[in-house]
Amino acid sequence: MIAPIVTLFLMMMVLCAIAALQVSDLLGAVVIFGAFSFFSAIFFTLLGALDVAFTEAAIGAAITTVFFVSAIYRTHRKVT
Amino acid sequence: MEAETLSVVNYWLAASLFLIGLYGILARPHLVRKLMAMNILQVAVIVFFIILGYKSDATPPIVRQGDETPIARNYINPLPHTLMLTAIVVSVSTTGVALALLIRIHRRFGTLDESELIEKLK
Amino acid sequence: MEHTPILIVLVPLTSALLIPFLAMGGGRFARAGLLFATAGSLLSSILALRASLEGEVLSYHVGGWPPPWGIEIVIDPLSGVMATLVSFLAVLAAFYSGPYLSGWTARRTGTFCSLFALLVTGLQGIVVTGDLFNLYVFLEISSISAYALLSSGGSKSVVAVFRYLLIGTVAASFYLIGVGYLYAMTGTLNMADMAARLPETSDSPVIVVAVSFIVIGLAIKAALFPLHGWLPDTYTYAPGPVIGFVAAVMTKVSAYALYRILFYVFVAGTGPREPLLLLGWASVIAVVAGSLMALAQKDVQRMLAYSSIGQMGYIMLGIAIGTPLALTGALLHVVNHAVMKGCLFMVVNGVQWRLGVFRVRDFAGMGRRLPLTMAAFTVAALSMIGLPPTAGFFSKYYLALAALESGYIPFLAALILSSLLGAVYFFRVLEKVYLSPENVEKTRDTSELPLPMLAPILTLAVLVLLLGVFNQTVVTELIQPGLPS
Amino acid sequence: MQQLLQRIAWLPFVAAAAILFYAARDLPTMADPNAPASTHVSPRYIESALEETGASNMVTAVLADYRAYDTLGETVVILTAGLACLLVLGAFTPARSGPTEKEAMPYEFGSDIVDATSRLLIPFIILFALYVVVHGHTSPGGGFQGGAICAAAIILVRLVRGRAPGLKLLPTYTVAIGSIGVLVYTGTGLVSLFFEKNFLDYSGLPLPFHGGHLREMGSLSVETGVFITVTAVMVLIFDVLTMGSEE
């Protein structure tokens, strides 16, 4: 029975989401956001969605994070 | 019974993710943060769909070697997975465009804070 | 000829893909590509419409897979009319954008034209599809290309578009969640199949939730008050060549999608229409509030934007009442409003392009400077107010009659009030245009607009009159065959 | 007015929350094999995908064949995003007060070790990407994943070595490559159209295969298109975001 583990990861995702929105440093938020994507990829794997997990890891975790980072560098990482 | 409770909890958690995203978009002042919230919102939708597709005691939707006549009961529903691949790609595309817009905004107004921006637009 | 349904989408799509290559040869080629894209789409739309009017609904199975397994493209008279409308306005907008683009570099022109063709692709895809998820995909194509196009109007437009992007994405997510709920309950994504399977589960609250989410999502896209927040700024700062098209069809296509889902999936499937009344009251507020806000504007383009919010309320009102008469009115108004709003926005942007002004008071004396343009503006404005024999009158007539017959007197009152407010804010401009002395400095070039801009404007103005006089034909030949039985 | 609206903005939020939590109980129980989603439409994908499309990965079968039109739309979304970024930032010329290119690219490491490592890694990453694309039919993976990985590799090059000088025209070419990707996709569909089958009906392709095998070739072809587009556009967006294209 994997259901409790699934729920656990879902909770981790919720925590990461809250943290990403609350952490004061933008780059830190992006890193947490990457972790969020990573947890969701694991979550998808647990539910048997291997393709989705793969895509989420490659696109969501890697490329989106890179986009965010490069955009933040182009602007500034001011704290809000 | 327990499976049902857990199932509702999972739906609720997905809903919470959705709401966190919505909250971030509405309430967080920094535009990059809003964008992250938008991503969270989209992931929430993806999570929801993936939960829909899941079947207990079934394997991922790849035909096992030697299984000549696959039976629906034994494999997880592949359709939501397909749909969500699209959703992920849409989400990264939207993010890319949004970031480009952000850079333009920052170029012109020197800030990405919503209230400051409204101030400068006046 | 059996492939015309897919060509409606494929022609602009393929052209959009080729335009970057054409642009390497120069901006002119890119513009020609855009014209080809829109004209080709128009041609296939007309062919498909004609075929569907002969009584048979065209169902095209992409990939050869029958629905509900594959994706189905449906051309019934309704989607045929919408596709024709969208591509017709696209052709005009493509012509209209010519003078704007002449100063741009080839590369930028290419990008612009390509995105424009993709916008048309997206809208046409929404119009013709018979699959709920496919609709989402094309919704995103049209949205992303619209974000880019609308943001090319200057730094203020970028801020406005960023907000639009956030809200639009939320809207799309709402829609997608709604589709998710429906999928959970029925296991299918095909509209017709879902309509057939919904009655089994019609008593479930999940369906109600799904409807609410889809309605909210599409209502945001259609800018129904109070979900219209993105529209005024976006439209106000939008660049000239785009806004005439976007304002004319984009919200309309969302309204169409909403209509299609409500009436071809839910009502056909589960029956009750009463919940629609909530939408009706929202529309009543939209109609009145939009007109009131329009009244308060000093900027003509912003005034038109708010007026669009009010007019979308008309359409939603018709959908909410839901009788055949009301739907006729709503769909007729979709067509009429697209034509007249397109005309108005093109005029205002033409004036801006020529003289660089937007405010109501800057329109003083314009009647003498740009007589033809302003004549078109007058015709479209009278139609917006709803005076016979212009097109706007007849859609209002249908809606009023439907509201009366269904006994929704407040709806009727809102329609009337909005007409009056419309009269006030349009006559305010018309008074300036024709009665005030000119106050633009003499050095400016004040001759009529160049032909590529003038021709679409006049075409639309003439169409406003034609749609008015021959609306009987339009209704019986084109709109009523498309109503749900 | 603005403030009022912002205060009202909470209303839809609360409403959405209430609705979402309320409806959860009436949804089919998670993992229930008898839920409508698992009993209608999808069984055919599971039971006949291998036979009909030749792909043992059902997700790929649905993605590249049953619902290939969706995937076409999805690829177009990516291309649209690339073009959109180009239009948004393309007109941008660095303001005099803005950061110089050096400052804009602070992560140009220039370290020998990083350089060497990446040089070693990148061929393998790209190889892996191609593997992912080609094996999408039998294992997780496909055009999107492969494209993303390949793009990641190229972005890695950019990060490590900085953007090569003299690539002013780069975005134009990247867009062209992206368009070619979608053209490959549409082209595959158009070929079957030409052979009097429906758009994207791979059984119309003029290849010496039959049945599921033929369709598999068709999906492979479109996956290649997806791969090209995803790679090109992801790199394009990265370039535009980091540099802006000078114009």
Added chain:
Amino acid sequence: MSGGPLAAVLVSLVAAVAIFVFRNHPNLREAVTLAAAVIKFAIVFSLLPTVLDGGVVESQPLELVPGWALHLRADAFGMVFALLASSLWILTSVYSIGYMRSGGYTHQTGYYASFAICVSSAIGIAFAANLATFFIFYEILTIATYPLVIHRRNEEAIAGGRKYLAYTLIAGQALLVAVVWSASLAPGATFQPGGFLSGSASSGTLQALFVLFIIGIGAKAAIMPLHGWLPAAMVAPTPVSALLHAVAVVKAGVFGCVRIVGFVFGVDLIRELGLANILAFAAGTTILIASIRALGEDHLKRRLAYSTVSQLSYIVLGAALGSLHALVGAIFHIAAHGFMKITLFFCAGSIYTKTHKEYIADLRGLGREMPVTFGAFTLGALGLAGMPLFAGFISKWNLGLGALEADHTIYVGVLVLSGLLNFAYFFPIVYTGFFGKSDAPFRFKEASVLLWLPLAVTAVISILLGIFPDIGLHFYELAWQAAESLVAPAPLMLAGGGE
């Protein structure tokens, strides 16, 4: 011959286009105006024999939306209005040419074109066979009149134009609702003598509907308190005021009122619903209050405007009373008032052109300098006051009889009182004109012939209509014919000389 009504409408529309085309050739432009006016009159006149024989001339209905056809039909009642409008258009055109040329006005092309469209829609209203057609022409009339009202383009004109638009557009919307509503109650909503709404809905609904109709029609008919725009619109050039007051706009209002009462509801239904008394009361009040207001006005044209408000309510009163003679009087008064009031406005215009005087006190002694003008004015004024041998008397006499017939003796009193008030406000003008002391040396200086000829003609016609009410255009006969179609003539007690 069935194309007659349509041709009558189209003539001036075509003329409007031609006028626009010849905008740089004033003589040609005005020739077109005159020619169109004559042709139109000829067409309308050619329909007269058929109608007098009790027939109708119908055009092919053109369906715009289901149940909403553009349908023209010339019946006796419509002919009264059509003849009035088309005959007066000729005179007004002549007068306009004189007026505009001597006044040195700009925007003349727009003026003539709008004028042509106005007359076109007036004919359309006259010949409308159903509510839909009526409404469409009614709205076109509203818009086409607007450029005329603001013709001077100054602040005052624009303010007046705004007021005009506010009243008429709001009323137009009310009328739209009413029209749509009745179309949904009785598909087609074709006018028919005796009404078509009877029994189609509850009395509450019908009452509400009637109120909407009266708001819609009442603004143009200037029933108090919806009359506010009319004095404000006096800023327009005088031929326009003449058009507004005598020919097209307000007449369209009262014409519509009679149409609604007689051909949509039917006089019996109105009485059953208890609306007749209310309407009659409103009309009676308007007659008196407007007359009193007229007494207080020093501005010549504005005094005439209030006089119009008052006189129009005669027609409404006749419709409300709903007896045979009252209807005859009302319908005949449409024509009679048209000729008399246009005389007065023409006079005011001539005086203004010649002397630029607008206030009554300034007119001292002018009568001796402009005898034709003031003579005509006197005739028109006497007619409006209801002197025997003038056209106004015939309508008043019939209205009085009608009031007795309907057992509303009080309105006889109202009519008499109003006649006295008419004397009271017209007499000072005539007196000042002829006998007021003037500082200027006496000399004969009538305005140009284009100005005084039309007003002399209309003044003569007002007398002729009083003596031979059927002369030429058969207004009286048409009025009888129309009224008899509305009310069964059987118990003709008074005419029969019986009880």
